[in-house]
Amino acid sequence: DVKVTQSSRYLVKRTGEKVFLECVQDMDHENMFWYRQDPGLGLRLIYFSYDVKMKEKGDIPEGYSVSREKKERFSLILESASTNQTSMYLCASSVQSGGSNEQYFGPGTRLTVT
């Protein structure tokens, strides 16, 4: 079974703090993704990575950065957290090529910025 894990299920941070969200997958997937999910807005892609040290902006990258130093790990960084970054953050992974395009999601991190 594919397993995607996220470092925290719940996180509370103060405005201006630097926040790290970690994601690890154990299926040797090349692609990894970070989304945020908000009521009424659905899932929105923040950043993705298709290889170690490679990253591409998604639809809403502002205020975020990412790091992929190892294939299995993809980190989302909020350099200076703001209240509008309070959200559910979801990590996903998928294989690079071939017929299978399925993305597998982690359990999510609910971040509250006060």
Next chain:
Amino acid sequence: GQQLNQSPQSMFIQEGEDVSMNCTSSSIFNTWLWYKQDPGEGPVLLIALYKAGELTSNGRLTAQFGITRKDSFLNISASIPSDVGIYFCAGIGPRLTGGGNKLTFGTGTQLKVEL
């Protein structure tokens, strides 16, 4: 970003009833995926569809890839209380730079089952 049009937005049904929901797009997709999300959890993949006209089952769930490649349908037969949750469709669009495939998500269908 674009969202797929998913309907109905919510459903309140009796246990044992069959459920149908659909997802439509103005664009053609090569892959359709259906996910279920429980409150406070990440989406779980239910069914993947890769070919126009394809009909695939997973237990009581059946999904179809529309012939026009612009829609997909999910049916749940004989619903049970644990079917409660939000169901999302997702289409695979153009390939992203360097690889990977971007998902375009539906707006979600919230299913509530009455005992």
